[in-house]
Amino acid sequence: MELVGPERARELIKAETIASDRAAEERQGDIRRLNAVLVAAREELRALRGAAEQTRRLALARQNEISRVSEPDPRLTNSQLVAGLQAEAADFSLKNRQFETSASQVEQRIGEATGALAKIDLQFRTNLTRDLAIAEQEIAALKEELASAGRIADQISLRGGNDSTSQMPLEIVRQTGGLPRNITAEPTTMLQPGDVVHVRAPAQRVGTSSAGSRP
Numbered sequence: 001m002e003l004v005g006p007e008r009a010r011e012l013i014k015a016e017t018i019a020s021d022r023a024a025e026e027r028q029g030d031i032r033r034l035n036a037v038l039v040a041a042r043e044e045l046r047a048l049r050g051a052a053e054q055t056r057r058l059a060l061a062r063q064n065e066i067s068r069v070s071e072p073d074p075r076l077t078n079s080q081l082v083a084g085l086q087a088e089a090a091d092f093s094l095k096n097r098q099f100e101t102s103a104s105q106v107e108q109r110i111g112e113a114t115g116a117l118a119k120i121d122l123q124f125r126t127n128l129t130r131d132l133a134i135a136e137q138e139i140a141a142l143k144e145e146l147a148s149a150g151r152i153a154d155q156i157s158l159r160g161g162n163d164s165t166s167q168m169p170l171e172i173v174r175q176t177g178g179l180p181r182n183i184t185a186e187p188t189t190m191l192q193p194g195d196v197v198h199v200r201a202p203a204q205r206v207g208t209s210s211a212g213s214r215p
Helices: 006-069 079-159
Strands: 002-004 170-176 179-185 196-199
Touching: 006 079
Parallel strands: none
Antiparallel strands: 002 196, 170 179, 170 196
């Protein structure tokens, strides 16, 4: 069984909390950015759709006007007026196609942003499920360690506090100069940040007996 000193435990918890908060902040930042993209893109799409519809109607109106002013006898038709209307109709039709193309591009951006949001949500749910599974495993392992520690404590209590065999061997692994160093410790030895304590149950003494045979 391995125990980590309280200072080291606090450092680990603090580091994990900072990393978790940073990841959550980054995720929220991405969500805000994508939502802003969606809002702007939808406004742009609405304007483009309106402009496309307006140019379509104007082009259609010019075509209807051409039909109205055209006479069965081409010689009676005002060719200059018809040419002007045709030019306007062509211009409005071109603008309509441009607006429709731009609208399609904006729709693509909306789809990409929506997909990115869905991916972030899926990743968050996946990570949450994974973290919950890890937490459950760690809780189960901790319960087992606590149960093991309880059994060891019961053994010590049964043997008596003054019996030398009741002393649990303690060993501290301490990082010194970047290298691990094993230190024999007592229950009252002060821990330093980063210390790892190894607690081992004492070896059981096995007694043997023999019975003499009767002659």
